[in-house]
Amino acid sequence: MPAGAIAANTQFSVEPISNTLPGSPGIAYRLRPEGVKFAKPLTLQFTYNDADLDSTNEEALFMAYQSNDGIWRMIPKTQLDITQKKLTVQTDHFSDWAPYAMFxxxxxxxxxxxxxxxxxxxxxxxxxxxxxxxxxxxxxxxxxxxxxxxxxxxxxxxxxxxxxxxxxxxxxxxxxxxxxxxxxxxxxxxxxxxxxxxxxxxxxxxxxxxxxxxxxxxYDDTYFYGTNGGVEYNTLQHWFFEEDGEEVMLIGGFTGTIAHIGLYLPKASGPGTYRMNMQGMVYIEDFSQAGKLLYNTVYTHCISGDDINAAGSIEIEKVETVNGVKYITGNFSVGMFKFTSCSPPVKQVTGQFRVRDRRSY
Structure with missing residues (x-):
């Protein structure tokens, strides 16, 4: 922040939020305090990755913000650095910000x-x-x-x-x-x-x-693939869901150091969008091959004790029974916290899945 941009000591925060911007290939962030006018412009920088370019092109990328009237506005003078994969803008205020693709x-x-x-x-x-x-x-x-x-x-x-x-x-x-x-x-x-x-x-x-x-x-029958921190993952195994008295657990596999990811939903969840909410049992866990929990869509702040939910959602597109076997099809896009500090870093995880009832194997 440039000297003299704000007169008094001010606490700043950056929070991942659900992205409502049409044509946005990445996660949205809420920058606080909102409504404060800075005396000198600040520089905001967003780093994109190859996964963000599936469906668009970096030449079409700009930064955009959402004001209090609910309207998103893009900044034509967004600077594009293709080598460093960065978008940079100057602004005199904080609000909700996200990358925007023209096409x-x-x-x-x-x-x-x-x-x-x-x-x-x-x-x-x-x-x-x-x-x-x-x-x-x-x-x-x-x-x-x-x-x-x-x-x-x-x-x-x-x-x-x-x-x-x-x-x-x-x-x-x-x-x-x-x-x-x-x-x-x-x-x-x-x-x-x-x-x-x-x-x-x-x-x-x-x-x-x-x-x-x-x-x-x-695909032939089932699939589970997407991006993990901007890196594509895919598994050729067949993956499944299982239900108990309280929840539906969908399991998918990762390549490399990540063994699997678990998605948890209320039991008998039908088609619809489910926001990240620990109380509603809608959350995602990311495990290593040793079974150790690495990332989660919720964490408890080490000072305040508050539960913090990441932005994102799981969408169930279809629940169907084919030849007596139940299948669930959907997708998810979430921010996930790593358990390393009071303010853990966030990575973006996305996925597409079609899984079948484990009892059918």
Whole structure:
């Protein structure tokens, strides 16, 4: 903080929160105190990783904040350092901050069975291409598809299967091969052109092109994969859930030093979104191969004794019974605390899963 930015001694804090920003590839943070106007601008810096770029491109990344009126606003003058993977802005206030992608690519299903088809769509926010990027900030409107044909080019598939671009430029359909391929997942990419006029934003728009990527996994029965602190993990094992009198426990495996992760939900949880809440038994644990608890979505502050919950949620997309076997499909994105100090560091963990009843094995 620059000298003279604030007159009195002030306590500052940074807290991970649930991210409500459309087109945001990372976790959001609440910077406090809110509502304080600094006499000199402060520098905020966000570090992204390769996992944050699954669906978007670093050329499309900016920082954004949410004000008290609930509106998110992006900062066109966000400085991008591709080498260091950093986004930097100057601000005279604290609030909720998150990275924002001008464009991102989504799949109706991130995981499909052999011969199954899924659709891919390019998203942006309403009227974004008409925004005046010379302003200090631009309001982020509601999410929409990118309908401008002149901005979309060159749908491409890397891997097995078939990709067919639709007559609508923002849409393509992918069909998986007859059996699970190797390598797996496959990658779909598409180019977005001319979204920043040259010279409008220093260091931006020099090429006028961003390539969006989306990975699609092909599976036979169950799966459990995602990112762990920005590093991709995947397991080829079959994973399961089990129920007792109070909760549902979903187990997934990690590669490397992490053996498995456990997701805990109230018993008989149906489709819906479940926020991190220890009282509601919605939490995640991350264990080492020796069975030692490394990370959790909740920790007890060593001085105040308060339970602190990380930002994030588990989404149950589908609960189904196939040939007499019960399956649960969903995803999660959470911040997780490491038990090292009063203010433990937080890492981001994401996952996609389809698990079956353990009793069926």
């Amino acid at each position: 991102w690519l989504t799949a109706l299903k991130d995981a499909v069975k052999p011969k199954e088809t899924t659709s891919l769509v390019i998203h942006t926010t309403e009227n974004f291409l008409l925004a005046d990027l010379t302003k200090n900030e631009v309001e982020i409107a509601k999410e929409k598809v990118l309908e401008s044909a002149e901005n979309v080019k060159n749908w491409k598939l890397t891997g097995a299967g078939k990709l067919v671009p639709d007559a609508k430029p923002f849409l393509a359909n992918y069909t998986a091969p007859e059996k699970v391929p190797n390598p797996n997942p496959v990658t779909v990419s598409v180019e977005v052109h001319n979204f920043i006029p040259p010279g409008k934003i220093p260091g931006r728009g020099a090429t006028g092109k961003a390539i969006l990527f989306k990975k699609i996994r092909i």
